[in-house]
Amino acid sequence: GEDVEQSLFLSVREGDSSVINCTYTDSSSTYLYWYKQEPGAGLQLLTYIFSNMDMKQDQRLTVLLNKKDKHLSLRIADTQTGDSAIYFCAETLDSHGSSNTGKLIFGQGTTLQVKP
């Protein structure tokens, strides 16, 4: 079935790198996304990767995609206290598949805690 798995919690020290991992199930996903949610706010699209890419870098963010293992990761370099938030990965729903989960299937979110 459709499922996106993430670890629930990650704690790092300010200045260190953070790596948030995600596994997904739908190999037909065209795009995979990372969203960030700060307390009391909606989800902010952080970055995304097209499924035919292995890596995408955007300033402090690096996304790695391993299609064979259906594994997606988000690396945040030089993590700052302002990066403390919940991070969600999401995959595109196969347009020919079930539609009761909406356009995107979200993981349960990883809470990133950055200690000063």
Next chain:
Amino acid sequence: KAGVTQTPRYLIKTRGQQVTLSCSPISGHRSVSWYQQTPGQGLQFLFEYFSETQRNKGNFPGRFSGRQFSNSRSEMNVSTLELGDSALYLCASSPLSGGDEKLFFGSGTQLSVL
């Protein structure tokens, strides 16, 4: 370009009442999706509207309904509120550019049912 706007930001209701939440998508976006977010269940898909038609629906009871207007603005309604309906309700719009289903979220409406 203005982002997705949700109103109201906070709502307090009592059991049995009904509530209507509003969402204005990004200009030019024609698809609007609604999600319920709770600490225990995470993000759960409610429904999606496109061109005033409901395209997809999640596994929620009939007390949850929605609609979309010709200007793409959307409303969702919850009737006969229950304590378990307390949640952050998120609206998201997308441009529907064929295969790229980026969702842009509003800040949400925090509903508390007492």
